[in-house]
Amino acid sequence: MSRQETSAAAADAPAHPNQFALLSQRRFAPFFWTQFAGAANDNLFKFAFTVMVTYQLQVAWMPPSMAGLVIGALFILPFLLLSATSGQLTDKFPKHRMIRFVKDLEIGIMLIAGIGFWIESPVILLACVFLMGMHSTLFGPVKYAYLPQVLRDDELTGGNGMVEMGTFVAILLGNVVGGLLVALPQIGHASVAVACIALALVGRLMAQGVPVAAATDPGLQINWNPLSETWRNLKLAKGNVVVFRSLLGISWMWFFGAVFLSQFPSFAKEVLHGNEHVASLLLVVFSIGIGIGSLLCEVMSRRQVEIGLVPMGAIGMSVFAIDLYFASRSLPAAPLMDIGAFMSQAAHWRVMADLLLLSLFAGLYSVPMYALIQMRSQPTHRARIIATNNILNALFMIASSVSAGALLGAGFSVPQIFLMTGIANAIVAGYIFFLVPEYLLRCVAWVATHLVYRFKVEGAHHIPTSGPALLTCNHVSFVDPILLMAASPRPIHFVMDYRIFRTPLLGWLFRLCKAIPIAPQKEDPAVYEAAFARAAQVLREGDLLAIFPEGAITRDGQLQEFKGGMMKILEQAKADGLQVPVVPMALSNLWGSYFSRVEPQGAMTRPFRRGLFNRVTLRVGEPLPPEQCQPERLQQSVRSLLDR
Incomplete structure (x- = not known):
């Protein structure tokens, strides 16, 4: 089943000015508010329970220092045990039915939790923590498999940004409301019970409005063995190198974030000398940063899946995590401060700025990766791939807790842990970008088209979103491939003059993107034939x-005159039984810039010949069938694009 077949509703959806307009559309709004209510309820329930057993009840077998750890571990456990099964269920059954089933389950769990709060039973509430973890495990694959089924490719980044923003806002509100309600004298526990049940009912009501979303693999036979299915899903994910390494990249982000979130209470008390309200303020700042970063992704990506933002996000995460160490390592000892006293000290503003910016860059890092996984995963297996991601996330979060605990036990301070996490993030990110250079290449393309040129693309929708295609463009400068790369949501393989590979820096970049060198047949027959063989592949x-x-x-x-080499490529494609459309493209207003050949100086002399932010346009024409693509005809098509 192709993406086009599973996205009819998305194709017919009206265009909209920005990601917020999705909240007015039925294909997105009911789902958004369903997941928002669920995330808020999860965190309201967990935080209220944590406060209750920490401050209000004396539970001999669960001391206050262990309460948060036990509750967190119980919540994560179902992700390890049941994610593989939940991914299969999501692929097998219609998404709207799965969403409603999960919300029905939530109502039942919250009714039991209400009893637990009413009679102050930690045992019942711990059981409900596990059950809510199971609820989240079932909802996770649906959450991310639903979006690519109802959103267009150019909406995926914005839709994921909205969901990430909504999730963190819901987490923040759930924690704040849970803490306030449970602290109410005499009626606190009953208030929490009523709020949890009410949020579950609201979520179910919103779920009823989610439109029909067909099953992507209705014939799937469920494997109920979680171990063998988890292993099978890992092998399935590894079949697509970019997707699998993106899964690891997202899981690392959860490792990184869990270090900070888990240390906020002790960081606030022992390092910043603030009370519990200061710890809550840090969570607020962190959540706002994630939300802003998630929403910025669509603005910065021209409404396409722009993984070039991922290296920027990784750099920002490391820079501001390391600066957080320097900002907090030498704060003087002081009595515990409330928010007012804390905010009155200028040194604390640097700490909050670091937290805001590192979380903002974490949003830039994670949203494009989620969108890439959704777009590049096979639709029939998408939910199982996302379930694999949930398993990896849980394992990395557990590893994060163990690592932070070991460092604390070894005598490291909280700021030193932040420093080591920032350095480790730089190393891990560098390794990921070395393994998957597409991230780095797209980053270079993003910088070139936003900070070097004012780049405009006309007709980008003519670039096929799936299947083979031959892109043909006029050749104006050494950076033409970078500009084409920035315009396409998919990777492009370039056939390029072998002499370009000798260009300092650019040659290294083109080798990194596995461009195909070609030489004239008379000059080097072996390179010539190897180029056409690789192009056919x-x-x-x-x-x-x-x-x-x-x-x-x-x-x-x-x-210039078009050569006949493309005809050889098309003839080989025809011999292979492929119908390859040919897409004419034209770059304009790039001639005379630093990277073009301008006589007599040549290329890459006089860097400011045309100035920064020179306006450059790429026009993409309608795809042509291969039988209509003689060199003269295609040259005329490109000329007509230039003459617009």
């Missing part, structure tokens, strides 16, 4: 292939 694998039919960068700014 790219198309057979269903990927995008780009060529510059002029054969070399123009020296006078004019469109």
